[in-house]
Amino acid sequence: VTSERQASSIQDTALSITAFDSSLIESLNLRNQEDLQNYIPATTIQPYDISIRGIGRMFRALGGDPGVGTYVDGAYSVDFGIASTDNGLYDIERIEILRGPQGTLFGRNTVAGVINLTRTRPTGETGGKIRVGYGDYDTSVVDGLFNFGTPEVAFKISGTHREQKEGYLTNLVNGEDLGREEYTQITINSLFKVSENIEVEVTLTDEKQDQDAHTSLNLGGATTWWCAVYGQCSPGLGVPQSGDRYKVYNNEPNARNASFESFTGILEVRWDLSQNYRLDYILGRKTTDEEVDQDWDGTPLTLYHTTRDAEYEQLSHELRLTSELDGSFNYVVGLYKWDSEYTIPMESRIGFFDLFGAVPTQDPLIVVPLYNYTHQETDSMAVFFEGDYDINDQITLTLGGRYIDEEKSSNACQGPGPYPDCSQINTYADKTWTKFTPKVAVSYQSNENLMYYLSYSQGYRSGGFNGRWGNEFSAVRPYKPETVTNIELGVKSELMNNRVRLNMAVFDMQYDDKQFDVDIPDTLAAIGRATVTDNVAEASFKGIELELYAIISQNFSVDLNVGYLDASYDEFFADFTGSGTAADFTYLEPLRAPDLTWTLGLTYEWEAGQGLAYVRASAHHIGEHHTSQLNSPTTFNKEQTLVDLSMNYEINNTVFAFFAKNITEEDGFTVGYDVFAGAAWSYAMARKPRTWGISITQSF
Numbered sequence: 001v002t003s004e005r006q007a008s009s010i011q012d013t014a015l016s017i018t019a020f021d022s023s024l025i026e027s028l029n030l031r032n033q034e035d036l037q038n039y040i041p042a043t044t045i046q047p048y049d050i051s052i053r054g055i056g057r058m059f060r061a062l063g064g065d066p067g068v069g070t071y072v073d074g075a076y077s078v079d080f081g082i083a084s085t086d087n088g089l090y091d092i093e094r095i096e097i098l099r100g101p102q103g104t105l106f107g108r109n110t111v112a113g114v115i116n117l118t119r120t121r122p123t124g125e126t127g128g129k130i131r132v133g134y135g136d137y138d139t140s141v142v143d144g145l146f147n148f149g150t151p152e153v154a155f156k157i158s159g160t161h162r163e164q165k166e167g168y169l170t171n172l173v174n175g176e177d178l179g180r181e182e183y184t185q186i187t188i189n190s191l192f193k194v195s196e197n198i199e200v201e202v203t204l205t206d207e208k209q210d211q212d213a214h215t216s217l218n219l220g221g222a223t224t225w226w227c228a229v230y231g232q233c234s235p236g237l238g239v240p241q242s243g244d245r246y247k248v249y250n251n252e253p254n255a256r257n258a259s260f261e262s263f264t265g266i267l268e269v270r271w272d273l274s275q276n277y278r279l280d281y282i283l284g285r286k287t288t289d290e291e292v293d294q295d296w297d298g299t300p301l302t303l304y305h306t307t308r309d310a311e312y313e314q315l316s317h318e319l320r321l322t323s324e325l326d327g328s329f330n331y332v333v334g335l336y337k338w339d340s341e342y343t344i345p346m347e348s349r350i351g352f353f354d355l356f357g358a359v360p361t362q363d364p365l366i367v368v369p370l371y372n373y374t375h376q377e378t379d380s381m382a383v384f385f386e387g388d389y390d391i392n393d394q395i396t397l398t399l400g401g402r403y404i405d406e407e408k409s410s411n412a413c414q415g416p417g418p419y420p421d422c423s424q425i426n427t428y429a430d431k432t433w434t435k436f437t438p439k440v441a442v443s444y445q446s447n448e449n450l451m452y453y454l455s456y457s458q459g460y461r462s463g464g465f466n467g468r469w470g471n472e473f474s475a476v477r478p479y480k481p482e483t484v485t486n487i488e489l490g491v492k493s494e495l496m497n498n499r500v501r502l503n504m505a506v507f508d509m510q511y512d513d514k515q516f517d518v519d520i521p522d523t524l525a526a527i528g529r530a531t532v533t534d535n536v537a538e539a540s541f542k543g544i545e546l547e548l549y550a551i552i553s554q555n556f557s558v559d560l561n562v563g564y565l566d567a568s569y570d571e572f573f574a575d576f577t578g579s580g581t582a583a584d585f586t587y588l589e590p591l592r593a594p595d596l597t598w599t600l601g602l603t604y605e606w607e608a609g610q611g612l613a614y615v616r617a618s619a620h621h622i623g624e625h626h627t628s629q630l631n632s633p634t635t636f637n638k639e640q641t642l643v644d645l646s647m648n649y650e651i652n653n654t655v656f657a658f659f660a661k662n663i664t665e666e667d668g669f670t671v672g673y674d675v676f677a678g679a680a681w682s683y684a685m686a687r688k689p690r691t692w693g694i695s696i697t698q699s700f
Contacts (some may be wrong), residue, residue, distance in 0.1 A: 003096045003116055005332045005384070006322055011492045014398060014443040014453035014503045016099040016545060018561075022092060022120065026697070027614055029646045029659040030089050033115070038599050038620040038644065040097050041545040044592055046670040052099050053509065054541050054593030055112035055484065057119040064533070065462045069102065069110035072117050073203055075266045075284025076107070076316055078340070090131065090143040091158040093120040096296055097499075099545065100486045100507060101459025104386050104400035107336060111459035111511075121201065122154035122191040123147045127700055133657075137179075138165040149191075156189040160439030167212055168632040168689050172242055173251045175302050178482045180256070181211035181686075197272040205264040213258040214671075215248045217241070218298030219634040220681035225355060232299040232681075238634055241298060245667045245686040249300045253305075254293035262288045280320045283540065288312040297351075298683050302367050304675075307347040314340040327434030331387035338380040344467065345373045352680070354390045372412070373419035374467050374475075380406040386439065398424030398441040398455075407432045410465035412475035415533045429476035435483070444531045449494040459484045461515070468517075470530040483512045499551045504544070511539040516629060518574045519677060531676070537572040539590060541565065559601040568594035576630065576677040588631050591672075594623035611651030618644050625685065627672030635672025642666050653699040660692040 001010050001019050010019050018040045020030070037045040040051045050055040050068040070077050085690065089095070095117050102110040128146035135141070145158035160183065167179025194200055217240035220226040220233065234241055242248060267283040290310045299301035311569035320334035351365035386400030409430035415421030441455035461482040469475035490505040514537040519530070528669045543565040550558045570639040572585040601618035620642045628635045646659040669684040 001094070001096050002118070003098050003105075003114070005320060005328075005502045006123030006324075007276060007589050011451065011494060011501075011503075012443075012445075014396075014441045014451075014455060014490070016488065016490060016503075016507070017101075018097045020095040020188045022094070022205070025092055025095065026655070026657075027088055027646075027648060028616065029648075029693075030200040031655060032089060035089075035661075036095065036097065036115075038618060038642070039559075039561065039601075040099075041547065041561045042543060042565050042597055043097070044594075044597075044622070046094070048331075049671075050112075050115065050594065051592045052097075052112040053507070053543060053563075054565055054590050055509075055511070057593055063471065064467070065109045065464065067112040067231055067461060068107065069106050069108075069112060069114045070117070071106065072264070073119055073266050074268060074280075074282045075264075075286075076314075076338070077264070077286060077315060078109075078312070079674045089117075090160055091145050092117055099505075100488060100509065101437070101457045101484045103457065103459040104384055104402050104439040105332070107384070107402060107460075108338075108404060108406065109461050110381060111461045111482060113684070115180070118144070119158075119187070119189070119203070120156070122149065122156040122189055124149050124151040124191070129301050129697055129699040131695050131697040136691055137168055139163065139691075139693065140165075141693070141695065152193040154191040156187075156191075158189070160185040168246060169215055170217075171250050171255075172247055172329070173249055178212045178215050178248060178250060178255065181209060182209075183209045184209075191343060199270050201266075201270075203264075203266045203268075205320055207260075207262040207264075208264070209260045209299070211258050211260075213252070213294045213462035214685055215250045215255070216294075216296050216298040216685060217245060217248060218668055218681055219684055220678075221634065224681050225352060225679065226297065226299060226303065229352075229355060230299070230301060230303065232297075232301065234634065238636060240684075240686050245669075246689060249298055250295045251300050251302060252293050252295040252305050255295060258294075260288065260293040262286065267616040276323060276325050277615055278322045280318075280322065282316075282318045282320075286312075286314050286318045296359075296683060297681065301351060301365060301590070302349060303365070303681075305349040305657045307349075308344055310342070310344040312340070312342050313339070328390040329387060330673035331385065332395065333385045334383070336380075336382040336384065338378065338382075340378045342376045342467075345371070347371055347418065359662075363396075370414075371416070371418045371421070372414050372469065373410040373422070374469070376411075376467065377409045378406065378462070379408075380404060380462075384605050386469050389434070394445045396443045396445075398439065400439040402437050404435045404437070404460060405432070406434070406462060408462070408464050408478075410475065412469055412472070414471075425472050427472050427475050429478065431463065431465075431478045433463055435481060437483075449498070451492045453488075453490045453492075455486070455488045455490075457486050457488075459486075464533075466504045466532050468531055469547075474530045474532045477532060479515055480513050482515055485510045485512070501547075501549045503547045506544050507542065509541040511537075511541060514539055514576060519576050534574070536574040536598065537585075538569055538570045539566045539568065539572075541590070541593070555604055555606050557603045557605075559603070562598040563596070565593055565597075567595075574600065585630075588629075589626055589628050591626045591631075594625035596623035597621060609651070612629045614646075614648040614650070616644075616646045622668070627669045628674050628682070629679060630674045632672065632674045632678055632682055634678075634682045635669050635674075637668045640666040640668045657695045657697070658693070660690065662688065662690050665690045 098114040130144040133141040163182040167177035169178040264286045269281040271279040317337040348370045351367045382404045384402035413422035414425035415423040437458040439457040443453040463481040486509045488507040491561045513535040546562045548560040567590040573582040599620045603616045643663040648654045671685040
């Protein structure tokens, strides 16, 4: 693994980390980032959020920063778009998932952890592979990569095309299916040996995804506006209006026209200054363009729809010096520069203004459009250091820190017409924050196969300005950064002549200035209240993680990972009703923080004829948890166990594969939200049902 910015064994790395190499990715039939959650303790990965140890993105898009940092080939990558967890894993050499705050080496927005993906490098030899596959919902997949060139000038071209022509949802408004998608990725990778000590790598990636917009389920009960005024009611607690989580109401004319485009360029220069020092420079640039018209009300009426055509751009520079000295002390020191821009002209189409006398109550509804334009910029600078000092042959002390200086600005514009009409609101605000995030760790190598470590680390999530503003007051009101401090005790061991690997970590994370979406009184708003982001809570996340891999026989192996999480609020005072008085909500439970997760996998391999056969069955358990920050019982997830099966047969350079996921069709919610504390309505989105697929991979 390379998550400490230099290569080391996973068993010698003093932090909680799970890693997958390319062969494991292929044998497990991992198709996208969502598939990873089954193999990582205390982790959930959904289309709208990646959460580790109960910490993820509080509010997605509209300027909100993630809690888990994603790095691709060493460059930090933010995805505000609808394709954030659908990225293919075909051309991946290694995936490393780091759990707990990673503020020293990885910086901002890593309060929960890091997903670090490394793609394969050009080999300089002619060759490659191609995979074709087919699955249910009329899904076809074509992946390929081709290497060519010389050891001095090497090239690689890779690509993925995945198309799901049938959706797994039925739209009761028109009888059509929903949930279709088409994803295409093309990557060109070049590697140049400039000299014996210098190599330059350039990677260009173009992605495009066309899909049906994610569709909400209306779960509002008898007391909600949707039910009491418009007759759009849930028939029971946790039951959508349709009575079935895979049957929806979506009357948005453009529901099938959601798209996400992204272009990424990464330049990496690796320079061996001498036998003892290496200099790395990484430039990363990414642009995204998202278009989506979404029906949020989940009813056959137009009560609340939005058009969000967002554009995003980021540019990062990292300069890093790494030592490889023969002595007892080695270190990494670096500089980091980050700039980003986020623009979203949003149209909200609201059909419930008649509730407040804005228009007469009529049938059909009079839909009132509101136009908001938001442009936000981030300018961040950081200097970081981490060093390892071998006190003796068994004990190593690690010290590190990162100092961040960050400025954010926001321009908000509103008028009776779309942008550039700013006749009603035209505001500008900026704010600067600084933060130092330290790390201290001690590891003790008891013997060749047993290592203990104790660590203290901090992570930092950026503050900012509300993208979900309603007027000038909420548009210029900043919220502060968050800090997560983690104390962790771990043990890593290999037993029984390396037939058993057992790793365990006990952690205690303190969450300060936790950001929340809350309601505040707002006399300028049409309904007298506004939803804003504010720092209203302190929380504790304590737990135990265990990872076990055992080779039972030459053919049979067992893997088990278990995550136990005790998540609670230490302090939580907020106003969710717009009453003007903050109430005590300390009794609530953090969302997406199941107390127990585990995965048990059984793998059997054997020689079959002239080839090698592989069968794996696994069960992934997710304990009960809330998907709504207000713990609404309407969007509560009961215990779920997802069962997967995969089979491979490899002969010469050909691999035949079959997989089936979520065989028992667990239909839990992946997203849940109570609008205006549930007064208006509650909505949720359901997990994908059972899926299966077959594929053939040919290497040459």
